[in-house]
Amino acid sequence: MKSVIKQNFIGEINGVQFNDQGTYEMVEDFIKDIEYATKVEIETEKATDFIRTELIETANKIFDRKMETYEEAVNEAKEKLLENKSFLKDIKKIN
Numbered sequence: 001m002k003s004v005i006k007q008n009f010i011g012e013i014n015g016v017q018f019n020d021q022g023t024y025e026m027v028e029d030f031i032k033d034i035e036y037a038t039k040v041e042i043e044t045e046k047a048t049d050f051i052r053t054e055l056i057e058t059a060n061k062i063f064d065r066k067m068e069t070y071e072e073a074v075n076e077a078k079e080k081l082l083e084n085k086s087f088l089k090d091i092k093k094i095n
Contacts, residue, residue: 015045
């Protein structure tokens with residue numbers, strides 16, 4: 001087998017670096033959902049990192065428990081977090 005990485009992905013959202021395009025897109029989409037739901041623009045590195053951490057941890061717990069696809073776990077995690085008033089309140093505090 002010949003296997004070569006031709007280009008590494010490097011992305012950034014509000015100062016938070018991503019080296020995985022899938023994670024970058026997942027977090028970017030979720031931030032857009034949060035901004036739409038709360039009418040607040042996410043602007044800080046701290047808020048972005050908090051959102052990334054919460055989304056990944058929640059999705060991993062759902063994935064481990066339900067053994068569904070990771071995409072389904074992420075979608076369920078997004079719904080769960082968007083319904084969580086304390087999560088949204090915390091974002092507004094640290095943003």
